[in-house]
Amino acid sequence: MKIAIVGTGAMGSLYAALLGDAGNEVWAIDQWKEHVDAIQDKGLRLEGKSGDRTVHIHAATSTDSVGPCDLVIIATKAMHVAAAAESSKPLVGPDTTVISIQNGLGGPQIAEDILGKGRVLIGVAGGYGASIKSPGHAHHNGMGLMRLGEMKGPATERTERAAKVWSDAGFNVKTFDDIDQLIWEKLICNVCFSGTCAITEWTLSEVMADEDAWRIASGCAKEAFDVAKAKGIPVDIDDPIQYVYEFGLKMPNAKPSMLLDYLEGRQSEVDYINGAIPAEGEKVGVPAPFNTLVTSVVRIKEKKLGVR
Numbered sequence: 001m002k003i004a005i006v007g008t009g010a011m012g013s014l015y016a017a018l019l020g021d022a023g024n025e026v027w028a029i030d031q032w033k034e035h036v037d038a039i040q041d042k043g044l045r046l047e048g049k050s051g052d053r054t055v056h057i058h059a060a061t062s063t064d065s066v067g068p069c070d071l072v073i074i075a076t077k078a079m080h081v082a083a084a085a086e087s088s089k090p091l092v093g094p095d096t097t098v099i100s101i102q103n104g105l106g107g108p109q110i111a112e113d114i115l116g117k118g119r120v121l122i123g124v125a126g127g128y129g130a131s132i133k134s135p136g137h138a139h140h141n142g143m144g145l146m147r148l149g150e151m152k153g154p155a156t157e158r159t160e161r162a163a164k165v166w167s168d169a170g171f172n173v174k175t176f177d178d179i180d181q182l183i184w185e186k187l188i189c190n191v192c193f194s195g196t197c198a199i200t201e202w203t204l205s206e207v208m209a210d211e212d213a214w215r216i217a218s219g220c221a222k223e224a225f226d227v228a229k230a231k232g233i234p235v236d237i238d239d240p241i242q243y244v245y246e247f248g249l250k251m252p253n254a255k256p257s258m259l260l261d262y263l264e265g266r267q268s269e270v271d272y273i274n275g276a277i278p279a280e281g282e283k284v285g286v287p288a289p290f291n292t293l294v295t296s297v298v299r300i301k302e303k304k305l306g307v308r
Contacts, residue, residue, distance in 0.1 A: 001165060004029055004069045004091045006084045007076030008039075008059075010130035010257070011101070013138035015073055017046035020057040022169035027066050028059040029087075036061050038136025048130075048140035050170060068093030071165060073123075074100045077257075078107040078272035085114035092119070097162055099123045099148065103190055103257065104272030105183070105280070112151060121162060122149050124182045126189075129254050141251065146171045149179030184228040184235050187273070192221035192244040194258040195274040195294035199301070201259065205252035208245065218244065219290035224277050230284035258298070267307040270298040 001024045005016045008028040020026035028039055039059035046053055060066065069091045076084040081102060092098065098115055100108035101123035112120040127144020148163050150156055154177035166173040176182055196207050196217040207213040218241045225240035237243045261268040277291040302308040 001025070001071060002069045003027070003071045003073065003165075004063070004066055004088070005073045005075055006063070006088050006091075007074060007080065008035065009075070009077075010132050010138055010140075011125060011128065012073070012075035013044060013132065014046060014128060014130045014140050015075060016057055017044050017053065017055045017138065018050060018169045018171065019165070020044070020055040021053055024165070024169070026055075026057040027069070028057055029061070029063055029066070030059075031061055032135070033061055034135040035059075035132075038134075042136055045137045046140070047133075047137075049143040050140065063087050063090050066091055069096055071162065072096055072098045074098065074102075074107075074111055076102070078102045078104050078110075078269045079267070081107045081110045082114065085111040088115065097121060097158055099162060101125055102272070103194075103269055104187060105276040106272055108151060118151075120151060121159060122151060122179045122183070123147065124149075124179065124186055126186050127250070129251055131255075131260065141254065143170075143172065146173040147176055147179070147182045148173060149176045149182070151179075153177075178234065181234050181236065184224070184233045185237065187276075188221050188224045188228070188235070188237070188240060189244050189247045190256075190273045191224045191277055191291060191294075192217045193248065194256040194268075195220065195270055195291070195298050197256045198258040198262050198268060198270070198298050199294065201263070203252065204248040204254050204256075208248050208252075216290060216294065220274060220277070220294055223281065223286070223288040223291050227277055227281045227284060227286045227288065230286045231280065262298075262301060262305070265305050265307060267302055268298060270295050270302075274298070 043054040043056040100111040124147040129141030155175040275295040278288040281288040
């Protein structure tokens with residue numbers, strides 16, 4: 001299968017390496033020239049939970065010379081989805097399936113608005129703990145779960161075909177009829193740790209161990225849970241605080257991508273994670289003061305870095 005990964009940062013590199021190692025024709029598309037050059041020269045190295053391998057795949061800084069693909073995976077951060085979807089148009093033929101995989105809310109909808117209704121599947125990835133060690137070299141701490149679903153309605157034949165591609169590459173993958181439930185179950189964990197870790201510059205376990213930091217983190221999670229319930233999202237969670245605490249115990253030393261972005265001087269996805277909760281809460285009459293404050297503080301820190 002011919003597959004293009006648009007956005008090969010940490011998670012995109014994980015996808016590209018394992019899908020390429022499974023025998024697919026994989027194209028890694030990214031604007032980071034040093035990363036692309038390293039992949040072209042030496043291959044893409046992936047180490048961590050899945051082992052240590054170097055996979056020789058195609059890599060490019062644009063989609064111009066790639067041509068139509070069977071599968072296009074948009075793996076950019078949420079604020080870059082619009083540009084990624086526009087650049088993906090030459091990759092999309094009549095039978096192409098597109099999967100948009102982002103943290104937070106809104107990414108897949110943006111992709112569908114640009115690429116066409118019914119074209120995009122939603123991916124929800126969790127439990128990988130991926131990072132870039134150096135150009136052409138990615139690492140991941142876990143081998144979590146990839147969840148796939150249609151934008152609306154139950155899983156279809158194409159959802160199952162896409163799932164098999166991931167499964168054949170060694171991913172744990174499941175398809176779901178109500179993907180909104182999975183999006184919000186992950187979002188509740190994201191809002192708990194992402195913004196709080198970015199503010200404190202601590203790992204998950206350090207946030208959990210500090211009374212004040214945990215008050216903020218768990219407050220963000222509870223607000224997201226309350227908004228989900230008010231929206232009628234059937235999240236399978238009885239106690240949101242216990243839910244996020246148990247999540248944190250699984251990856252105690254992890255640094256969320258929002259913290260990694262801050263440490264490396266990049267703009268984060270805070271507007272689509274913590275920042276999405278007040279906006280969604282306003283629609284259903286649920287206030288979200290913890291998430292409002294966390295979002296503002298992260299934005300202020302980014303302004304001081306000059307990336308916002």
